[in-house]
Structure formats: structure tokens, C-alpha cells
Amino acid sequence: MSVIFRTEGLSKYFDSLKAVDGVDFAVEEGSIHAIIGPNGAGKTTFFNMLTGNFAPTAGKIFFREEDITGLKPHQITRKGIGRSFQISNIFGGLSVFEIVRVAVKATYGDAPGIIVRPKWLPEVDEKAHAIIERVGLTGFSHLQAATLSHGDEKRLEIGLVLAVSPSLLLFDEPTAGMSLDESKQTMGMLQELAKQHTIVLIEHDMDLVMSLSKKITVLQNGRKIAEGAPAEIKANPLVQQAYLGTAI
Template sequence: MSVAAPAASYAFKTTNLTRSFAGFKAVNDVSIEIPRGGVRTIIGPNGAGKTTFFNLLSGLLPPSNGHVFFEERDITDLDPYRRARLGIARSFQITNIFNKLTVYENVRLAVQANYDGKANFFLPTRRMGDLHARTAEILRDIGLFDVSGGLAENLSHGDQRRLEIGLVLARDPQVLLLDEPLAGMSPTETHATVELIQRISPGRTILLVEHDIDVVMSISTTITVMQTGQILAVGTPDEIRANEAVQRAYLGGLA
């Protein structure tokens, strides 16, 4: 151990993290460190507690017990908007965008959130630096620049999922929590989205919950396997593939 306090080596750390729903422990006494950087994927059968774990990290749910740390800081009691300001951004399993607003307004609002509490919101946006330039940049990044005048609800499912990633990117977050970003996508859309995730991953930590096992094996730095609210195994894709406990519990017929 070095003498000087190092910058946190982990993005998230949890200690004895537990969340019960009417006695059922969806996340059960999880103590884990999620290292900085890379694509960290969480897999597990339905009901394993993956989404609940995400909800505890992002603050949607308070834990029943235990703590969540983000880069040495205890964020257990922090409201989601404060976590967002620390650089934690998340997407949801069910697409979560502003349906009745235009694609442009969706992204602009996400970028504008960076100025909440800093700029006077009763004055025109031109005082918010490069708000529009940054919005356009993100729209190009997610490939929706040309359709930005249309309502978000009129986008295809895949485009909506990508729009949500765009919203999540607007704060230039250090950590992204993506909950099944590929769910319901066509092969073409999946390909484009995987490419997008790989493109934005350098310099960031990406936490992924995903069921598409081929994608998981190809883009993950490490894989965490959850089962009945607990961590079953952590390792590189190859290690996980070779892990007998994981094979028994989950991969079974798939691998």
C-alpha cells in the first residue's frame, strides 16, 4: 500500500449492500469493488437482482442496509440528481426519454442540466456557453442529428434507446449505468449501439446489464455474475466462460 492517499482505484464500492422487498432480499449483502474504467457487465438470470443493484447505485432506491461509495465518497443517502452531478448517469430498462418533446429538446435539456444552479434559467440559453454546439455534437454522436426536429415518440425503438444514451452522455459522466441498452433491438440497431458503447467507453467506466451473451462476451472488460441477490463470480469473459459454478447456474445450455 502506498503512503499517500491514492485517487480511488474503484468507481463504486458497496459494503453489505442489501435491499429487501417485503422480506424478499433482491440484493443480499453485496460487498464489491467495481474498478475504474472498462466495460463492467453484470449478468444473471431473471430475478437475480441486477436492476435492483443498479437502482441502489444510482439512487432510485434507498438500500435496506449497507453503503454505497463512489470514488471514496459515501453516497448512500444522496438524491439521484446529486449523484448525476457527481458524474453518475444511467439509462433505464424501459426507455426513459421525454416523449412529447423533440429529439433536439431532449438532448438540449440534458446538456442544460449541467448549468442547473450555475446559470440564471430565466435568461436566454445563449448565456450558457456552447449549449447548442454541445447539443449538436451529441446528436451527431448518436446519429440522430438529421431527425432532431421530430418528436422523440416518433423515433423507432432503437433510435429511442440511442437517444437515451445521448441524454446520459450529456453531462460527460465518468460512470454510465446502462440497463439492457440492447433490449428489443434489431441486429442492425444492436450493431450500431454496440459500436456507440465502445466509442464512448475510453476514459469512462461503463456498467452494463445485458442479456445478449455474444455481445457481453465480446465487449466486457470484466463480467460479474449475480444470482439470487448475491455475487456468484467476477472475472474476465474467458474466466467466466470457464467457471463451473457459473455454467451450472446460468450459462448452462447457452455457452
């Protein structure tokens, strides 16, 4: 198995706070790799560097061995790294189909815009429908996004990431705020997606993390304290200590 993505000594300091501190990280192509850790461990900050939203204080980021440190978010997206973002406030008035269609259209042509040659429009529609099907929203395509349940809205957010055909998908707590049923469904969907994409997942639900991930990286106070297969992580005393008082 080859490494699709890795970091070397990646760090982000906010003044004296070492939010992420010297993290070496490597993701195998085709795997689901989870990042876990207590609140404030630095997980989201780590993602924000991977997506170009934060410039690292130190360290390097490589995608398929190309140094992508310091690239802007849209440049990183174009390399094939996708991250979910929240749709609710911006696009709530559009239908599910319209929103996905806009996202697919944006991947056509050079301009980061909505102008697509008419001959491509049937293809755009076809791709939008295929994405909606993949995230299980076919029966909801005509509904306004604002009327979706929380779980369905999260699926739509995942659909928008798929529009850019990323090879690496980054998800920060995709099941946050979901009912048990909804999170199980979402995890099933991630498992399906993992057949075609590599996935890095930040997730608090330990049962889900343990059952889905090939490898788990544990952060605490910005540092990597453990890494390995789910069974190794469960048995690791440092991890148990980090989660003291919470079930792992």
C-alpha cells in the same frame, strides 16, 4: 488501474425476499464492467441502489472513495453517475434536438431548471449537437422523438445521459427489444463511449457481454456467485449451472 466505484455488502430486502444480498463490487476506472445473471437475480435492484432510487437495507456505496450511500438520485447524478431513463412517454412530442437541449440546459446554473443566461445559449446548442453526433442521430435531430425507431430511441436515451457529463455510466439492458443489427450498433457506440467514460452494463446478450467487458460480475438470487474476465466466467461451473438450459 484505480477503482472509481465500489460497494461493500450491499443489500436490499423486500420483506423476507433478499433481492440483493451482501454484494461486494468494484469497478475499475475506464473499463466496461458487466453484471449478468438469470431473471430475478437482483441486477436492476442493485442499480436502483447505485442511483439512489432505493435505499439499501444494508451495506455501503463509494464513488471515488466518497461514501454516497443514502444520497438522493439528483445528488448522485451531480456526483457524475449517469443512468439512462426512458423518454418515450414524456417527451415524444419534442424533436430530438429539443430534448437533448433541455437535458443540456438543466446542467447549467444552480436551479434545476430551464433558465439559462442568454450568453450560454450558443454553448448549450453546440453541446446538444455534439451529443447528438456522438449517439449517431445527426440526421434525425429535427424529427419528433415519437417517430424514432426503437433502436434510435434508445440512442437518444443514451444521449440524455451524456448531457450531464457523467464519469460513470450505468446501462440496464440497453439493447432490450432491439434487432440484431441495432444491438450491434449500440454496442459499437458503447465501445466508443468507453474511451471517455467508465461503464457498468446489465445485459442479457452473452455474445455482446463476452466481447465487450473487461470484467463480469454474476448475480444469482441476490448473491454474487462469480466474478472475473469473460473467459473465466464462461468456464465457471457455478455460472454454467445458473444458466442451465441457456447458452452461455
